[in-house]
Amino acid sequence: MSIHDSIRRVTVSRPAIALMILCGVAGATAAGAATVSDTSRQDDVLRIVVRYDADSLATDGGARKLYRRLVNAAEQACPAQFTGSRLLSHAVQLCREQSVARAVQQIDNVHLAAVHATTVKRG
Numbered sequence: 001m002s003i004h005d006s007i008r009r010v011t012v013s014r015p016a017i018a019l020m021i022l023c024g025v026a027g028a029t030a031a032g033a034a035t036v037s038d039t040s041r042q043d044d045v046l047r048i049v050v051r052y053d054a055d056s057l058a059t060d061g062g063a064r065k066l067y068r069r070l071v072n073a074a075e076q077a078c079p080a081q082f083t084g085s086r087l088l089s090h091a092v093q094l095c096r097e098q099s100v101a102r103a104v105q106q107i108d109n110v111h112l113a114a115v116h117a118t119t120v121k122r123g
Contacts, residue, residue: 009051012073012103048073050103063111067104067119074099
């Protein structure tokens, strides 16, 4: 087995349901796409690929690190428009939560699921 056998990737994208809710954010997404190095657009949905080493998920620390990266990718896939307030709109927050949840489900790892469950409980 080579070192590249354990490298995997997951795509973080805006959920389809949130896409309909967030139709006003499309312009901001297009602006943010230029600054993200590994992105693609399909069906007018920004997708961000997060590469990770599957072996790193054997520890809670590795799972927490990947989880932070997934959250950061969701923030890029579901950007907030500047409204003069620090509070995120409900639609943007929902988009980010659904994006992370879908990525966690795709990865299907016990440690990562536990980190996600703990984070969702805390809010």
